[in-house]
Amino acid sequence: MTVRLKDETSSEDEDAPLSSSIQRTKRTIEDCDYEDDDLKSKTVNTGIKKEDNDAYDSDEALSKVAKPKKIVKRAKKAVSKKSSSSNAKKSIKRAAPRKTPKVVREVSVEQQNADPEDDSKESTEDVDEFKWWEKENDDESIKWTTLKHNGVIFPPKYDPLPSHIRMYYDGNPVDLPPQAEEVAGFFAALLESDHAQNPTFQKNFFSDFLDVLKESGGARNGIKPKDFKLCDFSKMFDYFQLQKEQRKQLSPQEKKKLKQEKEELEEPYKFCWLDGRKEQVGNFRIEPPGLFRGRGAHPKTGKLKRRVYPEDVVLNLDKEATIPEAPDGHKWGEVRHDNTVQWLAMWRENISNSFKYVRFAANSSLKGMSDFKKFEKARQLKDYIDAVRKDYNKNLKSKVMLERQIAVACYFIDVFALRAGGEKADDEADTVGCCSLRYEHVTLKPPNTVIFDFLGKDSIRFYQEVQVEKQVFKNLTLFKKAPKKPGHQLFDRLDPSILNKHLQNYMPGLTAKVFRTYNASKTMQDQLDLIPNEGTVAEKLLKYNAANRTVAILCNHQRTVTKGHAASVQKAMERIEELEWQKIRLKRTIMQLDEAEVKKNPKYFAEVKDLVKEQEAAIHKRLVEKEREKYTKKFARENEKRKFDKEEELPESVLQEWMEKAEEMEKEYRQELDTGKVQVKTSDIEKIKSQIEKLDQRIENCSIQLKDKEDNSQVALGTSKINYIDPRLSVVFCKKFGVPLEKVFTKSLRDKFKWAVESADENWRF
């Protein structure tokens, strides 16, 4: 279980009861308000056209000369490329019928399986590897001409528990039919996680569990669970733990064998053939059933995510491709031949009724191409960003409400890297982005401080206290003016589609999310430019990570603090303290050996006085304690081993003997503390001095590491590295600074970014 330091659920106690209740019941309140409030017609969705009779328009600043859609036109570079490709797309769609009723299954899957088996390991290498980034690509809508694959892997059937493992209801074992037992097991497995404590999760799980129980004929011993609180899943939980334990206990050979078997089973599904080239498939495993783990306060969290059968799955491949055989007696839901999409299979999921896709892996050419395009588009923004900024600064004073809102929204997105923020439904977690910000998410503190406090994507809290332009502050005051109150939209005229349409006027394809990519990569470039080309690889790496961290903070990429974090920081601090102590001890030794040294360089010895007796005593105690612990553990471990080997165990006296060593150490320290004199081990002062130097170095290293650890504890660097920072920046950095690329990119990232590794030269800039 983990603890998030920045409490994003923003505990009830610090919120006024009013605002928190509004937060939770947002929709209802909104709906009611608008019912009888004359705000309704104006603020809700229909925004744009209602402009002229809006209460806000009568505000001093805004005349009624509203010209809704007249958005500044600029950079009409909207080339015709788009239209040609969209035509192509249409014709293709027509050519490729959406519904291809259950095509007759042809045989020989082996035909396709044949070659991957032998050459899979090295096939990604040299010879005629496809370097798409060196080719011209004209049509964006057609993703492939041929596509062959072997389908997907389904999770194993449910294996019922041994009959003595049961869930208990009100103290009695319940004899569940397998279908219901499986669902109970899903919950039991999570018993020690946060989910199991979450009332929504409990409620949703229990209601779905009862449904399944009913469908499957009820408990076979007649017990009818009615109250969640009387259910006891602990026996099931214990059993799962035991199984885990047993799996861990397997011998290395057995583990290896199991792994190999799995590998062999999965091999055919790992690759597919796109235009004749072998490419990796990403998620070829169909998601197993389980309890939906929605994030934040998701109303549906805990609901049963049902099992997916071949009948639910739609395959996508070319017309000539052999259709993979569906598992034992099953049939595919549908086989499609749609080359305008890049998915291999899909199914509909039962929680929010949306699609899940089986797609190419991150290192595939298609993914690589769109990644490349994404970064090129962001780079293109360089040429337009001045115009965009100039414009939104100007429009902060526009006479048209919509334009002002657009201006402020653009400012937020550009400066604070907010997401677009689309509307969400009642049955999703209440999270917001720029356009969906509400009254209560923005607090204004004159003269120009703004406090953002809201839950963004994944219910990650966005909290920032910032200074904004005077005019932005003025506008926000206006946007929050009565009769607006908590629950109401801050930008009542705006939604992402309006905003994005506005942005496209500056640059084709420009949308809100491009700003995040642009600003992230731009920030990275700027930060990297500041790093001097000096020092060790480790030092440069540290600076690279610091730059990466700046970007992650900009994008508000957080992670939960790991459970051991506080302890590990504590440990690291103690370690440093001990090193300091050792150093001081050495300095004392010198002082004892030769008083003249002190006179020569009193500064060098000054720190000796910094160590107060209590502190020293504490360190001594810790060290002795550690020593004892070490021996106790060693003793226990040794005996464990001997027992296993059927050898004679060590007698208690051995432990006593060891303990005496610790005892001695303690005595020595005590004496040292009393007399202030150190037992001299060597009289070579030069040698001691070099030892001190080494200690200094270690202390320095440890301190840097500690700082890094603390700075990183709540920040996730990965997300920005994977999605926002143009990989060519990292490649160039490594080339220029002589840092091995694998220090910066893991194997999978090097694969994913192969296009960048091979195409960026030393002078490349974002």
Add this chain to the structure above:
DNA sequence: ACGCCGACTTAGTAGTATGGAG
């Protein structure tokens, strides 16, 4: 004109592999 939905990117976390300190 607009809301819905299909398809794609972006996101944090759980669980496993790995490698460095003791």
Add this chain to the structure above:
DNA sequence: CTCCATACTACTAAGTCGGCGT
């Protein structure tokens, strides 16, 4: 060599955005 913490991968939820149908 073992153990523990960290690094990395796999997983899947949660966004964005364009296009389609009404």
